[in-house]
Amino acid sequence: MPDSSGKIDIYNSFGANVTETTPANDMIDNNTSILSINSTDKDVLTTSSAASPGRTRGLEKGLPEFIILADLTAEEATDKPPDGLYAWAVVFACLISLMLSIGINDAYGVYQQHYQLSEFPQATTAIISWVGTTQFLVMCVGGIFSGFLCEHFDTRILNAIGAVIMGIAFIAASFCRSIEMLMVTQGLLYGLGASFPFVAGTSIPSQWFTKRRGLATGIALSGSGIGGMWMTSATSTLITSLGRPWAMRVTGIISMAAVLAVSPWMRVRLVPNRSERLIDWSMVKDLRFNMFLIALVFAIAAYFGPFYQIPSYSVLVLHKSESWGSNMDTLMNGLSIVGRLVVGLLADAVGPLNLLILNMVLAAVSLLVLWVPFDTVGTLVAVDILFGFAIGGVVSVIPVVAAEVFGLARLPSIIGLLFIGYFAGGLLGVPPMSALLDNVGHRTDYKSSILYMAMLPVCSLVFLLLMRLIITRRIWVRV
Template identity: 80%
Template sequence: MVGQPSPKWKEVDFFVLADQHAEEATDKPPDGLYAWMVSAACFVSLMLSIGINDAYGVYQQHYQLNEFPQATTTLISWIGTVQFLIMCLGGVFSGFLCEHFDTRILNAAGALLMGVAFISGSYCKTVEMLMVTQGLLYGLGASFPFIAGTSIPSQWFTKNRGLATGIALSGSGIGGMWMTSATQALIDSLGRPWAMRVTGIVSMLAVLAVSPWMRVRLVPNRNERLIDWSLLKDLRFSVFMAALVFDIAAYFGPFFQMPSYSVVVLHKSQSWGSNIDTLMNGLSVLGRLIVGFLADHIGPLNLLIINTIIAAIGILVFWVPFESVRTFFVVVFLFGFSIGGIVSVIPVAAAQVFGIARLPSIIGLLFIGYFVGGLLGVPPMSALLDNVGGRTNYTSSIWYMGVLPLCSLVLLVVMRLLITRELKVKI
């Protein structure tokens, strides 16, 4: 009625799977100062592990236009794709290991492997060898900080879980932002080999430094299965996992292709193109923080749906029909903000709906979806650019990027309807 306040969002427990019995792994309480130190450590770990992967567009541009001009876009894109795929596949094993071994030691081991990968990659002079070092070896090392940094914050918070997770995951966007600019500057001033050596040393030392705080708070009853396939028996989890496949498939395309698009289509400089990735990473940080804050008030799954809508609008409404700098910036703003929000609320939504005790292994299972999403993302986009667009016409590739979030949107709406048909419910 007029004059009455609007009803608040309902707060209802929608756990599809009850939390399994878990033991406290530490006497440190949740929501306290130590919990925020853990969140800060996850921030740094993700800043280097995922941030470097987000900055691969600079290497893609350099390889494509300078170092390997005779190689196809598809072949070169496999370096960054392998990097992400192995990170996800390794995340499945990391989730299992995090439930059985000290995550602080695992995080430190990952840091060492990350450094070795980039330093050894600096001596590689072929695309194939870069796939092994910059791609496979780095992805394997980064999988430990990736799974730990993504899953641990939710265990340490009960009051501000969305905000704390958003802050931790904003590290990947901030890392991508400064790593993009730093990588371009290092390549311009020192050359690609030394750029990789500096990156390897910095990432290794920084992640090693924060590893003592990378610890879980809850240890569930031991499950000796590497992957808990019983999760897939619940239709809602299966739909959620399928939706993430399409969201992750859409994630890296713009980061990989926008720098070269800026040069080839908009006729800008290579540094201008790398700055676009920097800007988009900065916007993704903003998206992570804002959406993380809002998730505590209106629900992570609701925010995931809203952000997927924004991502689809950005690509299909403003990028597909236009080839101008102004509309391109609109795409960068909409997609950068929304994709940051998407990746930040995925673990929060998983914790909200499926419970937090086994969150590392749950997210490890979701990383199988990430792996499939990586295969459905950049490689087909690059193949369309090579074979349909002749390496200069990006239209077919952009259409593909836009259809992916639409597919995810349909599945997310189905999942929400399976849980509840009430509209104003915090979930």
């Protein structure tokens, strides 16, 4: 593998001065330095010997067995350059799309509170929570297919189709009077429609930036926090003033109109020059990816618990009003916006994986140290602030980690593969928490549910640390 100087020159097509000369023995020593060649643009990998195929094959053979090479070529789908004004227009379009797709899902806690306390008081918490859980799970399953479709069809059209389905789903849900029908409309149908803007809005921003990728992704993904914040407050107000049916109709019309309006800018910049496989299963050969996927499962499992349970917890345990409980979700969504932006701003300098680990520590502390032992208004506000900030940063940096470690060209399908982890996390999160609340806490004692919730970010942290150890054992290094 090494030449006579013991060095390998890797040329990446991202502009000038991109030659990276790395000691060959560093590439495999402790699996620390360059562990894969990421497919970040067309003609991604060439070598100093006029892109000699022999040297490329030698490089591949010299890597550890569990490290795989990503795709080496990708085609540009547009003549628009990265990092320009058009790229920021794409970021804004992704922000709006995520604001409505994930933001509405984040606001489900208000519906959960309304169903539990007013509309379906005889139903168990676990049954009611399945409406929101179905919404998220179908979004994840649909995301697997959406990632594949985004690589083969115009994402602008796919985004528009998703917008129409989202709107129809909520308008149809407004006429439903049973939990079962709400699962079909508010849950299944809406999740299917939202999967298109979800996967596109998550994966597209990274393709349009080479210099401020973390910041751009953080801004785009802040849309989900913005949506969760204003949708939580707006949904509570609409239900109180107009009733649940008209609240859903208004939500459906707004979501459909807004996502349709920005769909012309929802376009990919790179498409892979590779196979027609639905999912890039070769990624499961990469030990780093396996650690990342397992960590993601636990992170997503922890994500929705506080959003779903804090509104009713505020009423039943702290004896606050329903509006106060809804405001706690609004506050948490607001802090998640700050977390997304701060982490996005720092990711390019500090390293996205480093920040993902740090934010998971903060999430674990907020639940395990603050919420588990205390039942006071002050500690709940502290949990709201710390967890909201931390989990917002976690969500925003996940696509950046995927892009940095595994490459850009097939990022939509890699994100689609990660949605298997999102799906598993959805099953591992809210349903068991709700079952514990029903069967152990008898719908009023949240201790067992909160303790279970608190252990999830701890488990995620363990696997993130293992992933980082595989990449490098040096502490003060950007990863």
